[in-house]
Each structure stands twice: as C-alpha cells, then as structure tokens.
Amino acid sequence: MATSPTLRPARPADVDAVAGVFHRGWHDAHPGLVPDGLTERRTPESFLERVTRRVAETEETTVAEVDGRIAGFIMVHDDEAEQVYVDRDFRGTGVAALLLTEAERQIAAAGHEVAWLAVVRGNERAQAFYAKQGWVDDGDVDYHVTALGEQFVSPCRRLVKPVL
C-alpha cells in the first residue's frame, strides 16, 4: 500500500522528475485549448529549462512525494497558485487537494487575503477539481506566456479563493 504523501520544498535533485510531471500533465490537459504554435513549443527540454531555473532561483516549488516518487507539485508566486500538477498515477487520490491546500496556506502566510489562479478555458477536469476545493470563477483572463522565445496569449478563466 502506498504511504501518505509528504510535502516538502523542491530540491535540485527533483528537477528531472518535476519537469516530467509538468510535461506529461501539460500535454494531457492543454492541446486543442491553447493558441496555435504553443503545443509544439512545450517540449520536454522547455519544461526542464523552466523547472531548473525556478528551483535554482526561487523557493516557489513544493513537491508531494509518495514512496520516493514525485507525485505532483505546485509553484506559488505572490498571490497566485501558478502551477498545480499531479502525475497520472496519482490523479483522483487526494494528492492534488493536499498540494492546493498547501498553496493556499503559503499565499495566506505571505499576507494575501485572496489567492488566484488561471485555468485554460475547457480544462474541465481542473475546473471541476478547483470548484470542489472551493475556488470560484472570477471571469475571463488573458494569460501571457512565453515558450521558446515566442509570446502567446492563452484564453483562461480566473479563479479566486479567500485564504485568510
């Protein structure tokens, strides 16, 4: 039987595993819902570069570890739950709720009253999950992303939750 997940800050040794969860999860959820050209640029190398930089330069990444495996991760930036990803084997197991609750705790601990996140329009599973966790829809938001040097605008919904 799997042990319960442990949450801890990401370390440099986690970068490959986190980038793998990020790459697989992104491609499970986003193709067909994002602007032309973005999906091709979301390569394994692009996630590796992003995660390497974020883990080296910030303390914004928290991982959930189960039996020595990285089951999922969050990245929190200011009042934003910027990334919430759980690997396929761990979806529907409660790991995602644990991670999102930790993101909310970190945002509250930094003094913010309301947390926000952007979810790509049409990402139904993520939207169902966030609604279950008490997040509410706050309207459309254009989310600006850069991928391999190119700028894109993804049509998203903004979700919010009071955390204090």
Ligand SMILES: CC(C)(COP(=O)(O)OP(=O)(O)OC[C@H]1O[C@@H](n2cnc3c(N)ncnc32)[C@H](O)[C@@H]1OP(=O)(O)O)[C@@H](O)C(=O)NCCC(=O)NCCS
């Ligand atoms: C989004 C994510 C973190 C949620 O974690 P999870 O463990 O899958 O979430 P849960 O299973 O607890 O909740 C998802 C809900 O959506 C439902 N669901 C599953 N597939 C669905 C679908 N295709 N459409 C709509 N709802 C769906 C589930 O039944 C579940 O609801 P329930 O608990 O009432 O049955 C995870 O799915 C993931 O990492 N996805 C890929 C990456 C991603 O999209 N990240 C979010 C970016 S904003």
